[in-house]
Amino acid sequence: MSSSDNYDLLRKEKIILKIKEITGQVPIKEEYFLKAFTHRSYLELAKENIKSNERLEFFGDSILGKITAEFLFHYFPDADEGFLTKTRAQIVNKNSLELIGFNLNLHDLIFINEKYLSKDKKKIGNIVADCLEALIGAVYLEFGEVTTKKFVDNFIIIPQIKNDDIKDDKNYKGKLLEFAHAMKLNQPTYTIVEQLGPQHNKIYKIRVDVEKDIFGIGTGPNKKTAEQEAAKHALDLINSLKPNDILN
Numbered sequence: 001m002s003s004s005d006n007y008d009l010l011r012k013e014k015i016i017l018k019i020k021e022i023t024g025q026v027p028i029k030e031e032y033f034l035k036a037f038t039h040r041s042y043l044e045l046a047k048e049n050i051k052s053n054e055r056l057e058f059f060g061d062s063i064l065g066k067i068t069a070e071f072l073f074h075y076f077p078d079a080d081e082g083f084l085t086k087t088r089a090q091i092v093n094k095n096s097l098e099l100i101g102f103n104l105n106l107h108d109l110i111f112i113n114e115k116y117l118s119k120d121k122k123k124i125g126n127i128v129a130d131c132l133e134a135l136i137g138a139v140y141l142e143f144g145e146v147t148t149k150k151f152v153d154n155f156i157i158i159p160q161i162k163n164d165d166i167k168d169d170k171n172y173k174g175k176l177l178e179f180a181h182a183m184k185l186n187q188p189t190y191t192i193v194e195q196l197g198p199q200h201n202k203i204y205k206i207r208v209d210v211e212k213d214i215f216g217i218g219t220g221p222n223k224k225t226a227e228q229e230a231a232k233h234a235l236d237l238i239n240s241l242k243p244n245d246i247l248n
Contacts, residue, residue: 011111067152091160154182
C-alpha cells in the first residue's frame, strides 16, 4: 500500500487542480503536495506511517523570505533597511498568509483530524498560514525557483504591495516592475547610456528596457534618480500604447 492510499481521491484531485491553477503546471511528484496539505493531527488517522507538512513549512518559510526580500530590494530602490525589514515582516506575517490562504481556499484541502479543531476553531487560521508556507516549499521542490517566484510574486507579494499602506506612488521603478510581472514580460533592465559633466557634478543618462519597443530614457544627478525618470518615461510610453501593441 502506497502512502497516497491514506488520502481520499476527491481531495487529492482538488489539490492537483489547485496546483495547476496557481502554477500553470501539473506536478509529477504528487507526494510533495499531499504532504504540504497534511496537518500533524491527521497522522493518527492514517492507515500507515506518513509525514506532516512541518518540514515543508520550515523550508517554504525560508524561500518566502528570500523571494520577498529580493522583490522589495528592486521594488523600493531608495528605501532604507528599516523600511524594507518592516515591509517584509508585514508581507510574510501569519495574519497576511492566513488571509491569502483562505482566498486561495486552501482550508478546504487540508487533511486534518477534526477533533483537533473541536475546542478552538481559531486554530484553523494558523494551520492555513502554515499550509501556504508548506505549499511554497513543495512548489519549489517540484517546479524550481522561477515558478516559485512567479507564484509568490503574483499571489502573495504584489496583492499586498498594492495596499495604500505600502505603495509609494512616486516609485516608478516599482510600478514598472509590477507591470512587467502582471503582463508576464521580462524584468526591466537599466543601462547607463552616458555620463556628463565633471566628477563632482555628474549627470547620468540611463535607459530602461522591458521588451521590444517598451523602453524609457531618464537623466539625473545620480543613478537612482535617472533610473526613476527612465521608468517614468517607460510607463508614460506604456500608457500611450494599445494592449495589443504591448503583447505583440
